[in-house]
Amino acid sequence: MTKNAAEQSASHPLDLPATEIARGIREGRFSSVSVVAESIRRARAVNSTLNPFTVIREEQALEAAQAADRSAARGEATAPLHGVPFAAKDMTPTKGDLTTLGSWTQGDRIPDETALVVRRLQDAGGILMGKTTTPEFAYASFTHSPRWGITRNPWNPECTSGGSSGGSAVAVATGVVPFAEGTDMGGSVRIPAALSGTVGLKASIGRIPMTILPSVFDNISHFGPLARTVGDAVSFMEATCGPSDEDISSLPVGFVSHVARNGSLAGKRFALSVDLGYYQVEPEVERLVRQAADELRRAGATVDEVPMQWTRAVNDEWFDLWCVFMSGFFGETIETYRDKMDPAVVSMIDRGLAMNATAYKRVELLRTRMWRDMAALFENYDALLCPTCAVTAPLVTECDDDYVATGPDGRFVGLDMTCPFNMLPQLPALSLPVGLASNGLPVGLQIVGRRFADENVLSMAAALEARLSVPRLPAP
Secondary structure: OOHHHHHHHOOOHHHOOHHHHHHHHHOOOOOHHHHHHHHHHHHHHHHHHHOOEEEEOHHHHHHHHHHHHHHHHOOOOOOOOOOOEEEEEOOOOOOOOOOOOOOHHHOOOOOOOOOHHHHHHHHOOOEEEEEEOOOHHHOOOOOEEOOOEEOEEOOEEEEEOOOOOHHHHHHHHOOOOOEEEEEEOOOOOHHHHHHHOOEEEEOOOOOOOOOOOOOOOOOOOEEEEEEOOHHHHHHHHHHHOOOOOOOOOOOOOOOOHHHHHOOOOOOOEEEEOOOOOOEOOOHHHHHHHHHHHHHHHHOOOEEEEOOOOOOOHHHHHHHHHHHHHHHHHHHHHHHHHHHHOOHHHHHHHHHHHHOOHHHHHHHHHHHHHHHHHHHHHHOOOOEEEEEOEOOOOOEOOOOHHHHEEEOOOOOEEEOEOOHHHOOOOOOOEEEEEEEEOOOOOEEEEEEEEOOOOHHHHHHHHHHHHOOOOOOOOOOO
8 A cells, every 4th residue: 555545544644654753743744733633532432441551641752743843844853753643651751751650659659860771762752641441560461550540442341451561552452552561470461462452562572672671681671562463573572672771681782674574375274272281272263373374375375283292380380480570579578568459469579579599490390391392393394383362352351360270171270371472482472453342352372483573473474464454442
């Protein structure tokens, strides 16, 4: 589609791809002020019912938009995201903005520095228009915090948006921004992407420097985009990837744009596992995942169903890592704030504090076996396909504890199928919306690629996305 045709088909310039928004602003076809003002209007329209924002930066964002328009008028605008609004998660510090981590334990903290991932988006011309909701310390698959309440699903407000980047997912799904920043320690980008109907990428570890934790040696934590399209996710990655001494674990490589933006499915080989060997998967989720696999075959790809021998021990041992993460980084909060915290967070911190150090180290043995399985798979296949979540969006009255059972058939009654790939942090994992279930809720397909092959995963996802007709919510 040409840029003029794209503009004619969009109801507002804000609905264009991020790069086309920037191009239109640079060329004077519309203004950054008009785009940012519409972003703020939409944010206010959805916030009263869905609650995706903790902060809407109206004054600061409009000032930045005015500056972007002046720069464009002088012919000085060259940044790839010039004048494009985006949102960042309440976990991620931004200078001058209330940043609470979804918790009363932080008081009314206003950081005096902005995290590198956001600075890089701003350096690329992006305009931060708001901060998005998260459960306390980003702990849950449901965005519901003691401080900010429930964030609801835009397809059905009685259902969860997913978590922990639920506010970012809703901001994108409702057209407030083309992309938003999220964090992913067990699926916190991919879960809300799948349940809310957006693209979500867990970038492989080190591709985007992780600078917001007390430690730079954590190995389950990732940044990643939630985006309307794969192309908008690529724009996020182009701006944020690359090494930095702020994170010793960041990789000394940049992002290869032409690989991510140009790809074909013909000749690609995909392994498909609907259940990873142990999940109970809703029939509607399986149906849409298999339909997507059929579309890959029609595009000239090979899709083979493969057996997986994993068990719910993967989830149980990931949870042990997660509890130690919570106790190590937030354990000091319970002495003072226990009564104002989410009881589930307190329970996790208590569990982490009590965990045996040798048992913690032995989780690496399971992770090693998992990697050997995946290494063998990648000898014959370009990527693994599976559902992102085993279910469509649950009701907001439910919680993670409702999805940790073993059914009568021995299968794991779980929500997400994402945390296994935080156990293998070098593998990029993307959630692509592949359709709506019969209950009207979105379903995501998870595409897991080879080590650090983020560009290849994005290119395969973009090629499949172009062949699918997935409904999108109208702008509010």
